[in-house]
Amino acid sequence: QKEVEQNSGPLSVPEGAIASLNCTYSDRGSQSFFWYRQYSGKSPELIMFIYSNGDKEDGRFTAQLNKASQYVSLLIRDSQPSDSATYLCAVPKGVNRDDKIIFGKGTRLHILP
Amino acid sequence: GAVVSQHPSRVICKSGTSVKIECRSLDFQATTMFWYRQFPKQSLMLMATSNEGSKATYEQGVEKDKFLINHASLTLSTLTVTSAHPEDSSFYICSASRSSNEQFFGPGTRLTVL
Numbered sequence: 268q269k270e271v272e273q274n275s276g277p278l279s280v281p282e283g284a285i286a287s288l289n290c291t292y293s294d295r296g297s298q299s300f301f302w303y304r305q306y307s308g309k310s311p312e313l314i315m316f317i318y319s320n321g322d323k324e325d326g327r328f329t330a331q332l333n334k335a336s337q338y339v340s341l342l343i344r345d346s347q348p349s350d351s352a353t354y355l356c357a358v359p360k361g362v363n364r365d366d367k368i369i370f371g372k373g374t375r376l377h378i379l380p
Numbered sequence: 381g382a383v384v385s386q387h388p389s390r391v392i393c394k395s396g397t398s399v400k401i402e403c404r405s406l407d408f409q410a411t412t413m414f415w416y417r418q419f420p421k422q423s424l425m426l427m428a429t430s431n432e433g434s435k436a437t438y439e440q441g442v443e444k445d446k447f448l449i450n451h452a453s454l455t456l457s458t459l460t461v462t463s464a465h466p467e468d469s470s471f472y473i474c475s476a477s478r479s480s481n482e483q484f485f486g487p488g489t490r491l492t493v494l
Binding site: 299301303308309310311312313316355357359361362363364365366367368370371372373 | 410411412414423424426429431471473477478479480481482483484485486487488
């Protein structure tokens, strides 16, 4: 089993709808979880992080974490064409700044105008 | 967030030459930086962890003699691709953490080896 798994997509969502991106991880001891957005030809940008079970909201983005199921998701409300990108789920190997991060392969999201 | 810069943003070189890429943390000190490589339409691949004042830690399968990493100060890490070949053409990205384990990425360097 891969350490961080995501559906590669592409996921097509109509403009204005909710985009739901999912991720599962294998290390039950993981404590923090990140979502990065990567536009084509650009480097990843951190958009959300979550540490506790439940939901965390930031503007149109909501991260959801279920540690029992080892599942983390990202919801994007009122999807816009500018949300079209690859979304990377990332799970650090530890809590320190020198700990490496395991990235999923990413889900390509396409918002249909 | 934290600001990480890379230079150059794009480089084209001839096969057999060496190319140096710089990664700088602009508004914080980074004892650790990370170097990634990404081929077109593929996922990020961690190449090595760069540690200030000590040797880098390379991931399995990454040739340390080909990809030289130097982390001489708390704000600068360099990656040198030695004797570059066309198969080394890729998007090289560095990252650093400011305080916790959140990594912030530089804008990347696109290397093309002719």
